[in-house]
Amino acid sequence: MDTTAIDEEDKTREAEIESIRQVVATIEHSQQNELPEEFIGLFRADAIWTTGHGKRLTGRDAIAAFTCQVLPGAMKDSTVTYELVDVLFIRPDVAAVKAHAQYRTPEGEPVGNAGSPLYVMAKEDGRWLLVACQNTEVLES
Numbered sequence: 022m023d024t025t026a027i028d029e030e031d032k033t034r035e036a037e038i039e040s041i042r043q044v045v046a047t048i049e050h051s052q053q054n055e056l057p058e059e060f061i062g063l064f065r066a067d068a069i070w071t072t073g074h075g076k077r078l079t080g081r082d083a084i085a086a087f088t089c090q091v092l093p094g095a096m097k098d099s100t101v102t103y104e105l106v107d108v109l110f111i112r113p114d115v116a117a118v119k120a121h122a123q124y125r126t127p128e129g130e131p132v133g134n135a136g137s138p139l140y141v142m143a144k145e146d147g148r149w150l151l152v153a154c155q156n157t158e159v160l161e162s
Contacts, residue, residue, distance in 0.1 A: 034110070037149075041142060042105045044149050045120050049103040057092045061085045065143065065150040073136055073156035099124050099132055114144040122156075135159045 044063060051060035061084060064070070070078045078084045106119040122136030141153040 037110070037113075037116075037144070038105075038108050040144075040149050041108055041116060041118055044140075044142065044151070045103050045105045045118070048120075049101065052092065052101050053096060055092050055094070055096055057085070057088045060088055060092065063151050065145070065152050068150070068152050068154070070151070070154040071156065073158050099126060101125065103138075111141075116142050116149075118142055133158075134161065 047059065047063060050056070051063075061081060064081045064084055066081045067079075068081060068084060070084055072078070072087070076087070078087055101122060101124050104121045106121050108119075109117040111117060118140040120138045120140065122138055124132040126132055135158075136156055137159050138154065138156045140151050142149045143152045144150075
């Protein structure tokens with residue numbers, strides 16, 4: 022058994038997970054700071070996104086129109102945090118990514134229900150992009 026090859030695979034996988042973690046961090050940053058262009062830039066041109074309220078958006082142009090309408094002013098009385106929960110590599114260049122999202126007061130207290138987004142990401146030209154996304158509100162039972 023060649024442990025060097027396994028070690029290199031582990032290092033590569035960890036580097037990819039860190040790159041994906043940075044995409045999730047950019048989602049958080051763009052929303053906290055109401056930066057629509059930064060957020061929109063994370064999507065592939067043909068991406069699809071279903072919002073937490075079930076609105077289906079197809080293509081970066083539709084995502085941009087929606088984001089530019091709802092993001093400015095959205096953080097007036099709150100903020101939001103995102104945490105990477107899990108990464109499942111479907112292929113080396115395609116991953117299903119689960120995150121935890123929570124709106125918070127400026128003091129950091131949770132507001133409303135948590136979110137459980139699922140992001141399918143593809144690595145293109147060395148960059149991980151959002152391809153198919155579903156935001157889901159976690160309802161307490």
